[in-house]
Amino acid sequence: MAENSSEEQEAVLQPKDYCKLFDPDAYLQFYFSQNAIEDGTRVSLFALPVFAQIMIQQMRPTERETLLDIGAGPTVYSALCFRDVCRQIHLADYVERNLEVLRKWVRKEPSESVDWQPTIRVIKRTEGGPPPTNQVCEEVEEKARGLVKSGGIHFADVHQFDVVPEMQGVLVDVLVSIFTLESACKNYEEYRQCVKNMMRHLRSGGRFIIGSVLEDNVYNSGSKTIFHLLNLTEEIVIEALEEAGLDTKNAKKYVLDGEGVMFMMCTKN
Numbered sequence: 001m002a003e004n005s006s007e008e009q010e011a012v013l014q015p016k017d018y019c020k021l022f023d024p025d026a027y028l029q030f031y032f033s034q035n036a037i038e039d040g041t042r043v044s045l046f047a048l049p050v051f052a053q054i055m056i057q058q059m060r061p062t063e064r065e066t067l068l069d070i071g072a073g074p075t076v077y078s079a080l081c082f083r084d085v086c087r088q089i090h091l092a093d094y095v096e097r098n099l100e101v102l103r104k105w106v107r108k109e110p111s112e113s114v115d116w117q118p119t120i121r122v123i124k125r126t127e128g129g130p131p132p133t134n135q136v137c138e139e140v141e142e143k144a145r146g147l148v149k150s151g152g153i154h155f156a157d158v159h160q161f162d163v164v165p166e167m168q169g170v171l172v173d174v175l176v177s178i179f180t181l182e183s184a185c186k187n188y189e190e191y192r193q194c195v196k197n198m199m200r201h202l203r204s205g206g207r208f209i210i211g212s213v214l215e216d217n218v219y220n221s222g223s224k225t226i227f228h229l230l231n232l233t234e235e236i237v238i239e240a241l242e243e244a245g246l247d248t249k250n251a252k253k254y255v256l257d258g259e260g261v262m263f264m265m266c267t268k269n
């Protein structure tokens, strides 16, 4: 996530601005276009396939059937990374325009938003094996699409007691949330409450995977737009997870020095 000079801070958008001012196309262009993928290190595309492999090894298929990604934005990379872990994937977000991009992807409607092939190539590289052909990339995307089709695309608000009402109280085996809570929260009290709210969707013994931006106050949501971030440390994240009933002592953690992001996978007590 990019840093900003103090002049730009004046234009920093706040959590309340997401519905009106988060632009899915600009976001996808900035982080997931061919050029962006070639230029940058998307740490998520390294961490998530590693977690996927661990779950495949440690959990029986019946223990990892359903996955919910809260704050997926307009992205489908969690579905791409976890396509061999689960049988049903739910993507949820707060912004209607993001949900519309996801619905279009599921319906396979032509979209100028993004081509997921470069992302799939990085995921496949992390998974090992030879560079994938176009056909293999298409198969990966089709499999992920099918899983989201059998799950769903839902509205989510992490500030609500029932974060994803359309889940109708059904608990999932795997809960994912990447770079969302620090975007949605203004202070630590809210942050801790939102973690607890989200945990109501995860069954006991299920896995929670969180991706967090550390020690940053803003991020680029496109080349011209800057959104506020709650400044987090590893300790703050771990404390909030412990308080929400997660076993962080035995967590798998992935921190890349210099990237300012942390990925963790832990089990709900």
Ligand SMILES: C[S@@+](CC[C@H](N)C(=O)[O-])C[C@H]1O[C@@H](n2cnc3c(N)ncnc32)[C@H](O)[C@@H]1O
Residues within 6 Å of the ligand: 015, 018, 022, 070, 071, 072, 073, 074, 075, 093, 094, 095, 098, 156, 157, 158, 159, 177, 178, 179, 180, 181, 183, 184
């Ligand atoms: C930085 S983006 C992350 C998107 C995606 N997870 C990724 O890794 O690229 C932050 C996301 O948080 C979502 N968000 C903001 N406020 C939210 C809220 N109150 N409840 C749920 N999601 C929210 C935004 O719509 C946006 O998609």
